[in-house]
Amino acid sequence: MKLLGSVPSPYTRKVRVVLAEKKIDCEFETVDVNPPENPVNAHNPLGKVPALVMDDGAALFDSRVIVEFLDAVSPLARLIPEENRERVAVRRWEALADGCLDAGLLIRYESLRPKKEQGAAWVDKQTGKLKRGLSAIAAELGDKAWCHGDRYTLADIAVGCCIGWVNFRRPAEIDVLGKYPNLARFYDKLMERPAFADTAPPKT
Numbered sequence: 001m002k003l004l005g006s007v008p009s010p011y012t013r014k015v016r017v018v019l020a021e022k023k024i025d026c027e028f029e030t031v032d033v034n035p036p037e038n039p040v041n042a043h044n045p046l047g048k049v050p051a052l053v054m055d056d057g058a059a060l061f062d063s064r065v066i067v068e069f070l071d072a073v074s075p076l077a078r079l080i081p082e083e084n085r086e087r088v089a090v091r092r093w094e095a096l097a098d099g100c101l102d103a104g105l106l107i108r109y110e111s112l113r114p115k116k117e118q119g120a121a122w123v124d125k126q127t128g129k130l131k132r133g134l135s136a137i138a139a140e141l142g143d144k145a146w147c148h149g150d151r152y153t154l155a156d157i158a159v160g161c162c163i164g165w166v167n168f169r170r171p172a173e174i175d176v177l178g179k180y181p182n183l184a185r186f187y188d189k190l191m192e193r194p195a196f197a198d199t200a201p202p203k204t
């Protein structure tokens, strides 16, 4: 198997953390998805990373589909509970964390456009989503050790990748670690795990 992705990509990081936690061997190839014609298009018509190319050449995307597949590939360190209510609670955390990232990335892409073409109202709308999302994550985590239940799951991985990316890129100048001490504590604890430490975005 080969994972196509990039180091700063938080969705790619989610998949890399899952691979490491489950001790699944997988080649990692970094790709630049900025040019309209790029090597990912042949595997994912949406031209986005991560994409997982399997041994038979078929490819999986997006990150949520890939992590579901990987979790079922090996019984080691199950990250998605089987029971329906438990599973959807974990997937809801993932949707919340990924949704924050979706808004954060739109803010970042907009900030890279020429100043006079940037839409302030539209950026404000995305900033509202990101701020409400982070505030919900912080409130729902509270002082608990883990996002869901009493063990480490995909929920923690998704939230950790979200915190790490927001701290790295600072969309809308949000200082997530300064504003939410419980998220700072939670992220520090995740970074003690090799799966997180080895996949961290570059230091700013």
Ligand code: GSF
Pocket: 008, 009, 010, 011, 012, 033, 034, 046, 047, 048, 049, 050, 062, 063, 064, 098, 105
């Ligand atoms: C999001 C992937 C994505 O936006 C997932 O895999 O969970 N829902 C998808 N990837 C970005 C890179 S990133 O910043 O993580 C991407 O590939 N963007 C290129 C483009 O053309 O949108």
